Amino acid sequence: MGGEEGLGDLISGIRSYAEELGLDLSRPEDRFMWFLASMLFAKRISNEIAKRTYRRFVEEGLTSPEAIISAGWDRLVEVLDSGGYVRYDFSTASNLLGAMSKLVSEYGDLERLHEASADPRDLERRLMEFRGIGPVGVNIFLRELRGIWRKADPEPSRIALEVARRLGLQDIKQNESALVRIGLEYCRKRRCGRCLFDGYCRKLEIQR
Structure with a gap:
């Protein structure tokens, strides 16, 4: 397999983290759960730990701001x-309580936060006012x-841009979720021999 068509087929086969968690982001309740998951993924901790911890929240019924x-x-x-x-347990517990309290008291829910935002940059600004949420969490x-959300249009992350350069891919925003997974799970771990995209890669250096 080769060429742009082959590359596109490979990329389209990569699930996003939201899909892996079983979330349907057309549903408001699943958008909230992705908000929770994004806060967990944003820390400098392994994706496997973030996914496992997210599933523990689901098992414990902690699936709403109020809960x-x-x-x-x-x-x-x-x-x-x-x-x-465990590395970020105390700070993350505090961040979650602060973020959920602000969400409920100032907006009611995430959908109203989106409605209140004037444009994509205003949406990002409002999200970064929440405790524990910075540029990385907002992008995730x-x-x-x-x-899905009309005003959801963040600038692509650095890792997505770098992987796109490696692969010679132009449509970065549409494929950002897949590009991030490739970067995190293969490029940064230098697992080139296991990467399905090795034949397309220009082997540029990915910065940590």
Whole structure:
């Protein structure tokens, strides 16, 4: 397999992290769960730990802002630890409580936050006002919502841009989720021999 068509077929076969978690982002309740997952993925921690910890939240019924607030700090730390999220358990529990409290008190829910935003940059600014959410978390959250939320249009992440350069791919935004997975799971780990895209790659250096 070769050429742009072959490359496109390979990229289209890569699931996003949201898809791997079983989320249907056309549903508001799943958009909230992706918001929660994005906060977990944004820390400097392995994706496997973030996914495992997210699933622990689901198992414990912590699937709404109100449920997370009601759980309280001690319970959140327990759930985070049970998923292996021990390095950032205290700070993440505090961040989650702060973010959920702000969401409920100032907007009610994520859909109203989106409606209140004037444009994509205003949406990003509002999200970064939440405790524990910075540019990385905003990109993780919003890149999956392109085409779903009208104002979800973040600038592509550095890792997506670098992988696109390696592959000679022009349509970065549409393929950003796949590009990020390639970068995190193959390029940064130098697993070129296992990468399906090795035949397309220009082997440029990916910065950490």
